[in-house]
Amino acid sequence: MESATVENTTVLDQTQGARWRRDYDRVATALAYLDDHFAEQPSLEDIAAAAGLSAFHFQRLFSQWVGVSPKKFIQNLSLEQAKLSLADCASVLDAAYDAGLSGPGRLHDLFVTSEAVTPGQFKSKGAGLVIRYGYHPSPFGECLLLATDRGVCGLAFVIDGDRADALEHLCAGWSAARFEHDDSATGVYVDRIFGGPEGRPRDDGAPLRLILRGSEFQLKVWRALLAVPPGMLTTYQDIARRIGYPEGAARAVGRANGSNLISYLIPCHRVIRKSGAIGGYRWGRARKLALIGWEAARL
Numbered sequence: 001m002e003s004a005t006v007e008n009t010t011v012l013d014q015t016q017g018a019r020w021r022r023d024y025d026r027v028a029t030a031l032a033y034l035d036d037h038f039a040e041q042p043s044l045e046d047i048a049a050a051a052g053l054s055a056f057h058f059q060r061l062f063s064q065w066v067g068v069s070p071k072k073f074i075q076n077l078s079l080e081q082a083k084l085s086l087a088d089c090a091s092v093l094d095a096a097y098d099a100g101l102s103g104p105g106r107l108h109d110l111f112v113t114s115e116a117v118t119p120g121q122f123k124s125k126g127a128g129l130v131i132r133y134g135y136h137p138s139p140f141g142e143c144l145l146l147a148t149d150r151g152v153c154g155l156a157f158v159i160d161g162d163r164a165d166a167l168e169h170l171c172a173g174w175s176a177a178r179f180e181h182d183d184s185a186t187g188v189y190v191d192r193i194f195g196g197p198e199g200r201p202r203d204d205g206a207p208l209r210l211i212l213r214g215s216e217f218q219l220k221v222w223r224a225l226l227a228v229p230p231g232m233l234t235t236y237q238d239i240a241r242r243i244g245y246p247e248g249a250a251r252a253v254g255r256a257n258g259s260n261l262i263s264y265l266i267p268c269h270r271v272i273r274k275s276g277a278i279g280g281y282r283w284g285r286a287r288k289l290a291l292i293g294w295e296a297a298r299l
Helices: 014-036 044-050 055-065 070-075 079-098 119-124 163-174 183-194 216-226 236-242 247-258 285-297
Strands: 105-107 110-116 130-136 143-147 152-157 178-181 208-212
Touching: 014 044, 014 055, 014 285, 044 055, 044 070, 055 070, 070 285, 079 236, 110 216, 130 152, 130 163, 130 183, 143 163, 143 183, 152 163, 183 208, 216 236, 216 247, 236 247
Parallel strands: 110 208, 130 178, 152 208
Antiparallel strands: 105 110, 130 143, 143 152
16 A cells, blocks of 8 residues: 655644544543443433543533533433434435435535446446545544545544554455545545534535445445434434335345445434434444434534
8 A cells, every 4th residue: 555655734723633532532431331331320420430530520521522511412312312313304304305305415514415436446446546545533533534536435433543444444445546645635624524613514615525436225325324414313224215125125224334434424323223222333332322412412
């Protein structure tokens, strides 16, 4: 893999990045504890202690990180709230599909559009393409972004500091491409995604283009995911139905969901089980809880 030597900087403010890293690590520890002990209904003091914080500092952490109290954040993750969100999302999507779903998806204030690689590019696994990659802070931990000259083709979160694993995972489908480590080039995209106030997108008026590489079925699933509004949740069965398949195709939808290489922007974290249970996530259940709670707090 070819690597370009570049200055290790991003457009994002470095102080903000350092705060995100510190705050998210504590939030993730707290959410992992909550996930493990949810049946016991732990107190806020217990959850705060798991993150190594007093109840006072735990309150302040959530106010800084997401803008709501930890009590409100945790309420957004309850089974009852998940079921309400499923019903609300179904209603919203029914109206959208009835009206003829078209145009770019919207991520908060950021327009997202997508295009698939050609059959030839799919078969060649990116031969002739130059893909730049870079590592950057985000409100949900360090992320890795891949981009071609046409748009974003990969976005993953780094788990336990293992950058090599994240890079290997995203590069697998583009094995014939030439890769260049260029934090400056990819930082422009990350700034658009997370660089606005409170970690919101920074919209410059033009759609953020996503470059998709997948089977026809996978493309249908990923494009259906783009229609799921922030702060709302859907199920594998509902996605299957909306792309013209029986609910029995839910397992195949789950596999396509798990094959998504552009996390957050293609919001596979918004898909949960029909029961309302959160389910798994390629980048960790605590991170999925963080993403769902973060978006619900911004409704």
